[in-house]
Amino acid sequence: MCQYGDIRIVNMADKKLIFNGVSGKTEIVDLTAEEQTIRDAKVKAWNDASGDRKLAQIKQMRLQKLMETDYLANSDVTMPDNIKTWRQSLRDLPQDFSTEEQYDLLLARDEQGNLTHTIWSKP
Amino acid sequence: MSSEIKADKWSPASGTSATIGDSGDTFTVPSGVTLDTSSSTLTLPSSAITGQTAITSLADTDKFLVSDASDSGNLKYVEKQYLGGGGSLVYLGGINSSNYSASKLQLQQVFADDYRRYKVLGKFQGTGNGADVEFRWLNSSNGELISNYYTITDGMKSNSVTVSNEEWIDWNATKTRMFRDTATGSHIHSFTMELFPNQNENVNYPTAIFQTQTWDYNNGGNRQRIIQGANYVEVTTSIAGGGIQFESTSGLFGTVNVSIWGYKDS
Numbered sequence: 001m002c003q004y005g006d007i008r009i010v011n012m013a014d015k016k017l018i019f020n021g022v023s024g025k026t027e028i029v030d031l032t033a034e035e036q037t038i039r040d041a042k043v044k045a046w047n048d049a050s051g052d053r054k055l056a057q058i059k060q061m062r063l064q065k066l067m068e069t070d071y072l073a074n075s076d077v078t079m080p081d082n083i084k085t086w087r088q089s090l091r092d093l094p095q096d097f098s099t100e101e102q103y104d105l106l107l108a109r110d111e112q113g114n115l116t117h118t119i120w121s122k123p
Numbered sequence: 124m125s126s127e128i129k130a131d132k133w134s135p136a137s138g139t140s141a142t143i144g145d146s147g148d149t150f151t152v153p154s155g156v157t158l159d160t161s162s163s164t165l166t167l168p169s170s171a172i173t174g175q176t177a178i179t180s181l182a183d184t185d186k187f188l189v190s191d192a193s194d195s196g197n198l199k200y201v202e203k204q205y206l207g208g209g210g211s212l213v214y215l216g217g218i219n220s221s222n223y224s225a226s227k228l229q230l231q232q233v234f235a236d237d238y239r240r241y242k243v244l245g246k247f248q249g250t251g252n253g254a255d256v257e258f259r260w261l262n263s264s265n266g267e268l269i270s271n272y273y274t275i276t277d278g279m280k281s282n283s284v285t286v287s288n289e290e291w292i293d294w295n296a297t298k299t300r301m302f303r304d305t306a307t308g309s310h311i312h313s314f315t316m317e318l319f320p321n322q323n324e325n326v327n328y329p330t331a332i333f334q335t336q337t338w339d340y341n342n343g344g345n346r347q348r349i350i351q352g353a354n355y356v357e358v359t360t361s362i363a364g365g366g367i368q369f370e371s372t373s374g375l376f377g378t379v380n381v382s383i384w385g386y387k388d389s
Contacts, residue, residue, distance in 0.1 A: 018218075021235070026220070107342040
């Protein structure tokens with residue numbers, strides 16, 4: 001119950017926008033009950049996999065960062081200790097950050113689109 | 124009172140011209156009579172064409188008068204269906220709308236025997252931040268083909284500072300991911316596709332080649348991405364008379380403009 005009284009939540013059907021080549025008509029129609037069931041399951045699966053997608057994105061960003069300093073691992077170069085430590089932190093990301101809230105922190109950006117978490121900054 | 128003139132030849136009484144009747148008169152050449160002007164010059168009024176009723180579309184059996192070069196220039200007709208012209212791209216239709224908030228876009232029953240290949244151009248706004256847009260084929264009953272999709276893509280993405288490669292595959296999957304991680308708001312996502320439903324071939328593996336330009340959501344750090352890709356669906360049932368579908372994995376399409384053309388070989 002809210003201040004406006006009883007509100008009954010009615011699930012609105014998703015819609016599909018159709019052009020039919022035989023009739024030449026364009027129309028917007030509700031998904032059938034069967035289509036809606038499939039759609040709901042699909043959206044749920046998509047939402048449930050949100051954390052996995054974020055982790056995949058984090059791993060891709062981590063790979064990019066590691067590649068930028070790979071040259072320091074060459075035998076004729078000495079890798080500074082702070083870079084070693086930073087690269088290890090990047091490798092440890094999946095174990096040190098394991099919840100979706102933590103993924104959001106890693107993926108957070110400022111208004112200019114720059115990543116804000118300090119782990120992405122090369123020392 | 125009527126009378127009948129019987130003469131073997133008419134000639135002007137003086138000079139080289141003469142007139143038959145007066146304005147408003149009608150002279151009728153009865154059925155069975157031949158008015159042979161084949162050796163003379165016949166001048167038609169300039170309204171012979173413009174004075175007729177106009178039509179706005181041509182049926183295949185509509186006829187055009189031609190001089191047959193292979194037969195001493197004799198007059199003959201040719202039907203519209205034989206005009207050819209070296210093939211053409213025929214607009215079949217599409218969706219041009221704004222803010223219908225649909226999660227699926229379908230071009231149903233657009234494949235026809237007249238065409239073997241198709242071109243699709245489109246753009247859209249909307250869907251959910253980070254959503255994918257998936258492609259599927261439709262059969263002639265508007266049912267979705269839901270298995271055996273084999274897709275490969277590659278491309279580039281950039282946020283103006285860095286550029287990196289991008290690629291994905293959907294192997295033996297339930298759909299083709301054409302767009303990934305789309306951004307909402309004012310961002311417009313554009314694409315072009317070449318479709319090979321193969322409805323006139325013996326093997327019916329439908330195939331699509333596509334290019335997309337999109338703005339990634341990228342968790343708020345928008346970047347532009349260009350992808351080229353191809354898919355084929357390993358099914359041997361024909362999708363003659365079918366079409367295609369785009370579906371967002373979350374969120375709804377806003378402004379949409381998608382059109383399809385058929386390639387006519389001749």
